[in-house]
Structures are given as C-alpha cells and as structure tokens.
Amino acid sequence: MEASEVSIELYVLLSAILFIMGTMGVLLRRNAILIFMSVELMLNAANLALAAFARQWGNGDGHVMVFFVMTVAAAEVAVGLALIVAIFRTKKSIDIDDLHLFRG
Amino acid sequence: MNFSTDTQASVIAILPEILMTILAVAVLVYDVIWPEERRVQLGYLAGFGLMSIAGVVWLIGVPPAGGLQEQLLLGGMVRHDDMAQIFRVMVILAGALSCLLAMGVLKLRARGDFYAVLIVAVIGASLMSAAADLIMIFLALETTSITLYLLAGYLRDDDRSTEAGLKYFLFGAFTSAFTLYGLSLVYGLTGQTNIYELGKTLATNGLPDPPVVIALGLVAVGFGFKISAVPFHFWTPDVYEGAPTPITALLSSASKAAAVGLLLRFLLAVFPPPELLGALEGVKDYSAFWVQLAAVLSVVSMSLGNVLALVQSNIKRLLAYSTIAHAGYILIGVAAISTDCSGDGAAAVAFYMFMYVLTNILAFGVVILFANATGSEQISDLAGLSRRNPWLALAMTIALLSLAGIPPAAGFIGKFLLFRAAVNANLVWLALVGIVNVIIGLYYYLVVVKVMYMERSEDEDKPIPVGTPYSWALGISVAGVLLFGTILVTPLLDWATDAAHALYVLL
Numbered sequence: 001m002e003a004s005e006v007s008i009e010l011y012v013l014l015s016a017i018l019f020i021m022g023t024m025g026v027l028l029r030r031n032a033i034l035i036f037m038s039v040e041l042m043l044n045a046a047n048l049a050l051a052a053f054a055r056q057w058g059n060g061d062g063h064v065m066v067f068f069v070m071t072v073a074a075a076e077v078a079v080g081l082a083l084i085v086a087i088f089r090t091k092k093s094i095d096i097d098d099l100h101l102f103r104g
Numbered sequence: 105m106n107f108s109t110d111t112q113a114s115v116i117a118i119l120p121e122i123l124m125t126i127l128a129v130a131v132l133v134y135d136v137i138w139p140e141e142r143r144v145q146l147g148y149l150a151g152f153g154l155m156s157i158a159g160v161v162w163l164i165g166v167p168p169a170g171g172l173q174e175q176l177l178l179g180g181m182v183r184h185d186d187m188a189q190i191f192r193v194m195v196i197l198a199g200a201l202s203c204l205l206a207m208g209v210l211k212l213r214a215r216g217d218f219y220a221v222l223i224v225a226v227i228g229a230s231l232m233s234a235a236a237d238l239i240m241i242f243l244a245l246e247t248t249s250i251t252l253y254l255l256a257g258y259l260r261d262d263d264r265s266t267e268a269g270l271k272y273f274l275f276g277a278f279t280s281a282f283t284l285y286g287l288s289l290v291y292g293l294t295g296q297t298n299i300y301e302l303g304k305t306l307a308t309n310g311l312p313d314p315p316v317v318i319a320l321g322l323v324a325v326g327f328g329f330k331i332s333a334v335p336f337h338f339w340t341p342d343v344y345e346g347a348p349t350p351i352t353a354l355l356s357s358a359s360k361a362a363a364v365g366l367l368l369r370f371l372l373a374v375f376p377p378p379e380l381l382g383a384l385e386g387v388k389d390y391s392a393f394w395v396q397l398a399a400v401l402s403v404v405s406m407s408l409g410n411v412l413a414l415v416q417s418n419i420k421r422l423l424a425y426s427t428i429a430h431a432g433y434i435l436i437g438v439a440a441i442s443t444d445c446s447g448d449g450a451a452a453v454a455f456y457m458f459m460y461v462l463t464n465i466l467a468f469g470v471v472i473l474f475a476n477a478t479g480s481e482q483i484s485d486l487a488g489l490s491r492r493n494p495w496l497a498l499a500m501t502i503a504l505l506s507l508a509g510i511p512p513a514a515g516f517i518g519k520f521l522l523f524r525a526a527v528n529a530n531l532v533w534l535a536l537v538g539i540v541n542v543i544i545g546l547y548y549y550l551v552v553v554k555v556m557y558m559e560r561s562e563d564e565d566k567p568i569p570v571g572t573p574y575s576w577a578l579g580i581s582v583a584g585v586l587l588f589g590t591i592l593v594t595p596l597l598d599w600a601t602d603a604a605h606a607l608y609v610l611l
Contacts, residue, residue, distance in 0.1 A: 012292070019281075019285055022281065026274075026278050032270065032274065035274055035278075036274070036277070039274075039277045039278055039281055042278075042281035042282075042284075042285065043281050043284060045285065046281065046284040046285045046287075046288045049285070049288045049289070049292060050288045050291065050292075052292075053288065053291055053292035053295070056292070056295075057295030059295060061239075061291065061295075061296070061297045062288075062291055064239060065238065065239050065242070065287075065288075065291070065297065068239055068242065068243055069242070069284060072242070072243065072246045072250070075246070075250050076246070076250055076277055079250050079253050079254055079273065080253070080273055080277065082254075083253065083257050083266065083269045083270045083273050084270065086257060086260050086266040086269070086270075087266050087267065087270050089260075090263050090266060091263075096274070099267050099270065099271060101263060101264050101267050101346070102264075102267075102341065102342040102345055102346065
C-alpha cells in the first residue's frame with residue numbers, strides 16, 4: 001500500500017455522487033438519448049463502487065462483475081439505440097413527452 | 105465454503121439452459137433452410153421443443169441430495185434445488201405456450217429470429233430461478249430484460265409496439281441500474297458475491313443498519329419493476345397494451361414468475377431470519393425490514409391495481425392492472441416467508457405463481473384470437489362471444505374465475521394458501537386487506553364474463569375460428585388451471601412444499 005493512497009470512502013462518495021447525477025438526469029431530461037446516457041452514468045457509478053470495493057477487500061470478484069456489467073451495458077446500448085431509431089422513424093422525434101399513444 | 109465440483113451434477117444443474125441454447129440455434133438454422141411456406145412450423149419447433157425441455161427438467165433434473173454444499177454448483181453460481189426446478193418448469197412452460205400463441209400473429213409467426221430471441225428470454229428467466237451469486241443474478245436479470253425490450257418493440261412498423269418497447273426499455277434500464285448499485289453495496293459490505301456466504305457475513309459482522317437498508321431498498325427497486333408492484337408499475341399498462349400479445353403473455357407470466365422465485369431466494373439468503381442461522385453467534389436480524397417493505401408494497405399494489413382496473417375499457421389494460429393487483433397478492437406471501445419458517449409461505453407463493461402463469465397465458469391467448477377476428481381489444485366488443493365461439497368464451501371465463509379466485513379454478517386454492525400463510529405469520533391484517541381486494545377484483549372480472557354471455561351484438565353469426573396451435577395452447581392451460589385447482593392440488597402442493605423446505609436450508 002502506498003502512502004498517498006486515496007481512502008475507500010472517497011471512492012464510494014464519488015460513485016454515490018455520479019449515481020445521483022445519473023438519477024437526476026433520467027428524471028429531468030426529456031430526450032430519450034440523454035436519458036439513456038444518464039442510465040449509463042448510473043451503471044458506471046456502480047462499476048466505480050465495485051472496483052473500489054474489490055481493491056478494499058483484496059479479491060477479484062468485484063472486478064469480474066465490472067466486466068460483466070460493461071458487457072451488459074454494451075448489449076443494452078445496441079437494443080436501446082435500435083428502439084430509439086425505430087421510434088424516430090415513425091414520430092420524427094425522440095422526446096419522451098411525444099410518447100402518448102396510451103391513455104388511462 | 106467449498107462448492108461442489110461434481111461434473112455430472114454441474115451439467116445437470118444447467119441442462120435446461122444448455123438444451124434451450126441448442127434449441128434457439130436450431131430455430132435459427134431452420135429459419136434459413138426451410139422454405140418460406142414451411143417456416144410457419146417454426147412455432148411448433150420452438151413451442152414443443154421448450155415443452156420437452158420442461159419435461160426434461162421435471163424428470164431428469166433431480167437436484168443432488170444433501171445440503172447446501174452439494175447443491176451449490178459451478179463455483180457457487182447456481183443452486184440446483186427443488187425451488188429452482190419448480191420455477192424453471194413454470195417459466196419454460198410459459199415460454200412454450202407463448203411460442204404457440206405467437207403462431208396466431210400474422211407478422212410474427214414465420215420469423216425464426218423472433219422465436220430465438222423468445223427462447224433466450226426464457227433462458228434468462230430459467231437462470232434467475234437458480235441464481236445464487238450476485239454476478240449470476242445480475243446477468244440473468246439482464247438476459248431476460250434486454251431480450252424482452254426487443255420483443256416488446258418487435259413490430260417495427262407498429263407505432264404502439266415500438267413505443268411500448270422504448271418505454272419498457274427506459275424504465276427497465278433505469279431500475280436495473282438501481283439494482284446493480286444495490287448489489288455493489290451488498291458486495292462492498294461483505295466482500296463476497298455468493299448470496300449464501302454473504303448472507304452469513306452480513307448477519308454476523310455487526311454493521312450499522314443504514315447501509316444495509318439502503319442496499320436492500322435499491323435492490324428492491326429492480327424486483328418491484330420486474331413483478332410490477334406499485335410504485336414501480338407505471339410501465340405495465342402501456343407496455344402490456346402496446347407489445348405483441350404473445351409477449352404480453354410472456355411478460356406477465358415467465359418474467360414475473362422468475363423474478364418472484366429470485367426474490368424469495370435472495371431475501372432469505374441475504375437477509376435471513378436469525379433462526380435459520382441457529383449455529384452462528386451474534387446474528388443480527390435484518391428480515392424485519394423487508395417484511396415491512398413487502399407488506400407495504402403489497403397493500404398499495406393490491407389496492408391501486410384493483411381500483412384502477414375497475415375503470416378500464418381495453419381488455420389488455422384491464423389484465424395489466426389485474427397483474428399489478430396480483431403482484432400485491434404475491435407480496436403477501438413474500439411478507440409471510442420470514443416469520444413462519446415452516447415453509448408454508450414460500451410453498452404458497454410457488455403454487456400461486458404456477459397457477460398464475462397458466463391462467464395469464466390462457467387469458468391472453470383468448471385476447472389474441474378475439475383481436476385477430478375482430479380487430480378490437482375493447483371489452484364492449486367481447487359482447488356475444490359466447491354465441492360466436494362458446495368454447496372460447498368458456499376458456500376466458502375459466503381464466504377470469506381463476507384470477508378472481510373462485511373454485512374450481514386453481515386461483516382459489518392459490519389465494520387460500522397465500523392468505524393462510526399470512527395468518528400463520530401473524531399478518532392477519534394483511535390477509536384481511538387481501539380478502540377485501542379479492543372482492544373488489546370480483547367485480548371487474550365478472551363484468552367481462554357478463555359482457556361475453558349476456559350482451560348481444562350484431563356480429564353474433566360470425567364464428568371465431570381457433571387454429572391448431574391455439575387449440576394446443578389453450579387446451580393445455582385450461583387443463584392445468586382446472587386440474588391444479590381440483591384433483592392435482594396435492595401433488596403440486598407437495599412439490600412446492602419440498603421446494604420451500606430446500607429454500608430454508610442456509611447452512
């Protein structure tokens with residue numbers, strides 16, 4: 001362990017801040033792509049926490065999970081962007097306020 | 105803990121997933137090599153393929169004898185026990201019946217890619233039933249979710265389907281980020297990823313309450329979304345209405361059942377009631393937190409779901425709100441599993457899910473046939489259904505009676521078991537709220553029955569044809585709903601009780 005080590009609390013604090021920023025982004029933004037980017041920020045906040053915890057405990061499980069989360073996020077991007085494109089083709093807009101075919 | 109490394113047991117533990125992967129590839133291959141007009145048969149290949157896999161699970165997939173050590177396989181990633189088995193049979197059966205239902209949808213029935221993606225969704229649901237490690241839990245959850253986003257938005261030219269897909273995707277990705285953050289906190293608090301090991305560490309290392317409760321709350325968001333409990337239910341009516349109906353059937357059955365199975369396992373393993381860890385010293389009890397959480401979510405889900413269902417005019421939306429109400433009934437059972445460690449609560453939940461899966465497939469199957477024939481999903485257009493096709497009206501009536509909880513349909517026994525479990529767990533007030541809600545629910549289910557039988561319409565002389573795949577799908581579900589409500593109650597309940605006992609073995 002080096003002397004200039006950053007303590008675990010700071011990593012967790014940073015990840016919590018990123019997570020809250022992502023959450024606010026999802027709740028406040030109206031553009032589907034920006035909402036989606038905010039979700040990615042939330043996932044990466046969790047990744048940061050996992051990597052920090054993995055170092056804290058000195059085992060690799062957290063790192064393994066980070067890799068899986070990145071893979072899953074990539075798959076989610078593929079599906080999400082495809083859906084956004086499909087919506088844009090019919091509506092010429094990706095504003096989620098324009099998604100109002102359903103009532104009740 | 106040393107996990108079992110028995111090769112044969114490891115293969116058998118994931119045999120259903122292996123077979124389903126092969127089946128998905130086979131469907132894709134036949135999609136290419138079969139000529140256009142033969143591709144309609146792909147649904148039979150996928151449907152009966154899945155059904156035989158469910159049979160394989162039931163007959164060959166006997167869990168290893170012994171305790172937790174022998175059943176935790178593949179490095180602790182999955183636990184192969186009876187609970188995993190019963191939920192696997194449920195979700196695979198739901199997938200099989202959805203494949204048969206898809207054969208009645210013109211734009212879907214000859215598309216191999218559709219069936220392949222559907223099978224992958226079932227693989228995820230099947231893994232969820234057995235997952236015993238944070239990594240596997242997250243992967244299984246996402247395998248189901250991502251494929252279901254695709255399936256919900258599969259009809260690209262249909263505005264309503266793409267909109268349903270995007271809504272489902274945005275809600276799903278948002279809530280799964282919460283779950284992931286919760287899981288990362290659970291890992292951070294214990295340094296372990298196997299849920300049985302970390303449950304023991306969590307209970308004995310004397311952590312302060314707040315971080316544990318925050319982690320629990322974050323994980324609960326994702327589960328609440330999956331089982332569409334209030335307040336994570338906003339997506340449900342829109343997605344159920346817009347998605348292709350076979351996928352709505354799958355969403356309301358397989359995806360929900362798997363999430364319930366995983367929820368039972370996760371809560372009991374990670375936040376166990378202290379009596380299950382009898383041999384350990386200084387055990388801290390976190391189970392009270394999730395019992396309260398489940399009870400509160402249960403009350404609001406039941407009440408809101410039922411009240412909003414009263415005013416619906418679209419049959420798919422009505423069934424969507426009824427699904428939300430049923431999430432509430434299921435959470436009654438979840439709240440009851442901790443206080444009463446005899447296993448009755450978990451057995452009741454498993455039994456209830458089994459009948460619920462069959463009932464929902466049945467109801468949505470009738471809706472597809474009806475919508476194909478009339479182009480409408482309005483409840484008022486169901487008028488005269490009993491004269492247009494008496495069998496179809498009878499099938500729908502059985503489904504609605506089962507949802508409402510009237511004998512001889514299986515829903516009655518399911519609800520009875522849930523409420524009894526709540527009473528045994530000293531949650532009498534919760535059982536009473538449940539009973540009041542069942543009575544509210546009766547009203548809107550019976551209104552649909554009334555419209556089908558009593559009201560006349562101009563189209564009465566136009567019969568509604570039922571194709572062969574539908575005869576299979578509806579016949580199997582009707583038989584299941586009626587038999588499991590009458591003469592087959594005991595075998596199914598015995599199986600569920602065995603499964604529940606396995607779930608309580610944590611050491």
